[in-house]
Amino acid sequence: MSHLHTGSCLCGAVKFELEGEFKKFFLCHCSRCRKTSGTAHCANLFAPGATLNWLSGEDKLSFYRLEDTNFARTFCSVCGSNVPTDAKSRGLVVVPAGCLDTDVDITPxxxxxxxSKGNWDDHLSDVAAFETMPS
Structure with a gap:
């Protein structure tokens, strides 16, 4: 599978291209990821040494770093979607899996x-599943 990936935010203002290989794929249940995602976890891919190129919307990017931590998020200032964070000081790019428009060859x-998971984050696999919005 190609090591060239593309992605975008929900509104399409921000588009990017990433050249590199995803080495790690974690589902993070920490309170910080839960707050930024509004759900049980963030699905983050880690690409050491990857090259990130913004194809459009770089002027729409906002960045947040939690002081005295390694926690940071880059997001579209129009729609709020998380997009990759180029953690140059750590030598890697962190990519929210949901913003990719290409398939990946790695699973979580x-x-x-x-x-620190939410107290409601137990037995989620036991909850009913529907192909679309239930009536």
Missing amino acids: QAHIFMD
Whole structure:
């Protein structure tokens, strides 16, 4: 599979291209990821040494870093979608899996920070599943 990936935000204002290989894929349940995603976890891909190119909308990007931590998010200032964060000081690009428009050849390797998961994040696989919005 190609190591060239493309992605975008929900409104389409921000588009990017990433050249590099995803080495890690984690589903993070920490309170910070839950707050930025509004759900049980963030699905983040890690691409050490990858090259990130913004194809459009770079002027629409906002960046947030939680002081005194490695926690950071880059997002579209129009629609709020999380997009890749180029963590140059750490030598990697962190990519929210949901913003990719291309397939990846890696599956999630672990659920992490389970000690801070939401109290409602148990037995989610037992909840009814529907192909579309139920009536």
